[in-house]
Amino acid sequence: MGNRSKDGEQADGEALEGSTQALLALIPAATVVVDGDGEVVRSSPDAYRLGIVSNDEISNPKIIEAIVQVRRSGGRRSFNLITRTPTEFALDVTAESTESDNWDIDEAEDPGDETHVQAQAVSRRNWLKVTLGRIDQSLVVVLIDDVSDSVRFVRTRDAFMTNVSEQMLKPVQALEELAAQLKTTSHLEGDDPELLRSHLRSVSKDASSVQRYSAYLGHVLKDLLLLIRAQERIKPSRENVLDVAEQIRAVVQDEQNGADQAHVTLRWRCDQPLTIHGDGQQIRVALAKLVENAISYSPSGSTVSLAAQASKDGHYAKIRVVDHGRGISKADQGRIFERFYRADNQNEETAVGIGLGLAIVKHVALTHHGSVTVWSAPGEGSTFTLMLPLAQDPVAGQDGDNPSD
Structure with a gap:
């Protein structure tokens, strides 16, 4: 329910019969009931989050128009609607995006820092199925079915098929070239030995290309499957309570060998x-992607740090991955969370990447009702911050942990 006064709540009871209220409470979709004056007399909390109701009034012009038509002519109206989650329901650290599922740069001052943070954040669109009908001569009910997760899954699935098809072109071409070279080999037996050796060198080169592209394609498929799995929103339950320290500890153990090889602490x-x-698994993958990137872009002898703490309002776990590497240009920051995007700051270590790591991190954050932000400056390194809602009822008996220094 919205933040209504006691007088408003009493009016609700007068406007809606008890049986009607009980029936509406059983409907799984978000519901809004509007009286003859256009005021909301009952609203599910989700209607505010979905951008349908604001200040106890319908805020969407299309729904307002539909209410007038239904009240005038009766019957039922159904239509699809796309809205955006209002700013007040977003994390304080996020910046509203103006494009579908894109991430924009927003400059804000971090109270705990003397530097300016260029934050990358998300405001996702909501895909809704809306149905309206009259309860009586004055009251109209609005039913809102949020199908955003299904729409995003279909879009990601289609993108998966397109991306896999595109990424398979080079490996297939390399296989065709290798097959042609091998076919020619049989015709060179008994010819000039030097010509044969030259041909075999070409065959070896093509075979190396096939091997490289096979590894690349395997990496693409693995990451795209991870991206597909990171689409369904996480529903809090006692069965999926995670200790943040345990997740970080596991990732650090897995990435320690790579850090040692790169001479990074x-x-x-x-x-x-x-x-x-x-x-x-999704949380560890997201953290691992951030840590692997930090190691790859860090110079030998530097340090990559992970730090977790509660946000100032006590509602979120704030996990930061900090490196002192080459940093990311402002131009690239606007696109680094796009699938297959590769920034210009590649080195020998990162040149073989495929550009899906940060897209995976973004989607893991979103499916966990959180966000990911980035601060970076060329030559100064980068800080990625993952914000995840804290469990409201922590499992008893969990301890803190001992930090590694």
């Missing part, structure tokens, strides 16, 4: 017990 700490609801 990997440090982490979690200053207090933090629990979240989530899919442990």
